Amino acid sequence: xxxxxxxxxxxxxxxxxxxxxxxxxxxxxxxxxxxxxxxxxxxxxxxxxxxxxxxxxxxxxxxxxxxxxxxxxxxxxxxxxxxxxxxxxxxxxxxxx
Numbered sequence: 001x002x003x004x005x006x007x008x009x010x011x012x013x014x015x016x017x018x019x020x021x022x023x024x025x026x027x028x029x030x031x032x033x034x035x036x037x038x039x040x041x042x043x044x045x046x047x048x049x050x051x052x053x054x055x056x057x058x059x060x061x062x063x064x065x066x067x068x069x070x071x072x073x074x075x076x077x078x079x080x081x082x083x084x085x086x087x088x089x090x091x092x093x094x095x096x097x
Contacts, residue, residue, distance in 0.1 A: 010037040013046055013086070016079050020072050027064050030057035035093040039086060046086040049093040058092065065090055 014037045021032055036049040050065060052058045069088060077085040
């Protein structure tokens with residue numbers, strides 16, 4: 001497999017999923033962004049890191065995204081038309097900048 005395919009897929013997932021989250025998930029007073037997408041070498045799982053501002057709304061926003069995850073994955077599959085679609089696993093970005 002070509003090494004840049006993972007990078008292209010990760011960038012595409014980050015872009016399209018970011019648009020879907022912006023449109024479909026609303027939490028009053030919170031900004032939800034995707035900071036990173038890491039794909040496994042077999043392209044079957046994507047670890048999506050979320051950045052949420054402000055810190056006080058972090059849990060509420062994370063749970064809202066987690067609740068919508070099956071619908072987001074389905075919409076992403078329809079948008080990207082990639083088979084098999086990587087399973088999405090979300091986590092909070094805990095890196096210190």
